[in-house]
Amino acid sequence: MFVGAQVHRVIFEATVGPGILLYTGRRSNSNHPFTVVSFWLMVSHLHPDDVRAFYGSFAAPITDLDCGQKCSPYNQRGVPFCCDTRHAVPTAYQAEWHHLRTNTDLWHPWEAQDLGETAKLREAAPDGMVLIECLGHHHCQRAYRSITCRAFPFFPYINSLGEFSGLAYYWEYEDRCWVINNLAVVTTDYRQQFVEMYDALFDREPDEWQNFGHQSRLMRQVFAERKRTLPLLHRDGGIYQIMPNDERLQPISPGDLPKFGPYEIADRMPFPDER
Numbered sequence: 490m491f492v493g494a495q496v497h498r499v500i501f502e503a504t505v506g507p508g509i510l511l512y513t514g515r516r517s518n519s520n521h522p523f524t525v526v527s528f529w530l531m532v533s534h535l536h537p538d539d540v541r542a543f544y545g546s547f548a549a550p551i552t553d554l555d556c557g558q559k560c561s562p563y564n565q566r567g568v569p570f571c572c573d574t575r576h577a578v579p580t581a582y583q584a585e586w587h588h589l590r591t592n593t594d595l596w597h598p599w600e601a602q603d604l605g606e607t608a609k610l611r612e613a614a615p616d617g618m619v620l621i622e623c624l625g626h627h628h629c630q631r632a633y634r635s636i637t638c639r640a641f642p643f644f645p646y647i648n649s650l651g652e653f654s655g656l657a658y659y660w661e662y663e664d665r666c667w668v669i670n671n672l673a674v675v676t677t678d679y680r681q682q683f684v685e686m687y688d689a690l691f692d693r694e695p696d697e698w699q700n701f702g703h704q705s706r707l708m709r710q711v712f713a714e715r716k717r718t719l720p721l722l723h724r725d726g727g728i729y730q731i732m733p734n735d736e737r738l739q740p741i742s743p744g745d746l747p748k749f750g751p752y753e754i755a756d757r758m759p760f761p762d763e764r
């Protein structure tokens with residue numbers, strides 16, 4: 490996880506929410522927390538064949554350009570944030586892990602350099618969930634990216650009526666992920682495939698519906714406390730902001746969406762190439 494990095498001290502905060510495991514550590518030598526983002530199932534009914542089908546149907550690029558080239562300059566290691574286990578440790582469903590380890594050598598079980606750190610993350614992970622790490626972004630195999638790789642930075646947003654209304658993002662990455670700061674660049678194909686894949690996943694695994702419902706409630710609470718609206722890539726193709734208290738939807742122009750961290754600074758630059 491921290492290959493090549495000096496870890497002086499790690500402070501862990503674990504938040505296990507249904508559907509998502511967010512496990513955040515902050516190193517004393519870094520300004521950025523890292524977070525385990527995972528999708529998990531209490532009792533999984535998934536089969537490797539389901540995973541194969543999901544991989545086949547959810548393969549469209551998230552944008553028309555390589556967004557890793559946009560965010561990696563802001564990462565100390567020059568690596569896309571979502572491919573850097575100092576920032577995000579992927580996990581796989583058990584069936585997904587079976588599919589991956591029998592078809593590719595891209596992945597191995599994730600382990601921190603610090604044994605205690607590894608033990609803490611494993612303890613925090615629900616039974617059957619596998620923390621994984623790939624060989625690095627120079628060795629990526631698109632066909633064998635995990636579901637977490639493909640979905641990042643989004644999760645399926647479930648409103649309080651229980652409707653899967655679109656794509657919301659993991660707000661912890663607002664200051665790192667270029668896509669979050671440029672939601673209009675997400676391709677139509679990607680959005681459609683994301684929705685279709687999760688519709689199929691929810692049919693196969695209804696518990697996940699509850700799990701992402703919990704994550705969506707959590708996002709409403711957090712954004713209500715911050716007095717912010719939630720950006721949503723709606724399944725109808727539009728971009729909306731959701732009022733966190735009553736869940737009213739308002740269309741929003743992409744240009745009116747806020748930017749964060751270095752992207753907010755770059756947005757003020759006079760030359761578009763610097764954004």
Ligand code: SF4
Pocket residue numbers: 556557558559560561569570571572641642665666667668669
């Ligand atoms: S999804 Fe976000 S964090 Fe991942 S490579 Fe693209 S811009 Fe970077």
Ligand code: SF4
Pocket residue numbers: 571572573579623624625626627628629630633634635638
């Ligand atoms: S498999 Fe590819 S997309 Fe996923 S973490 Fe590794 S390099 Fe990034």
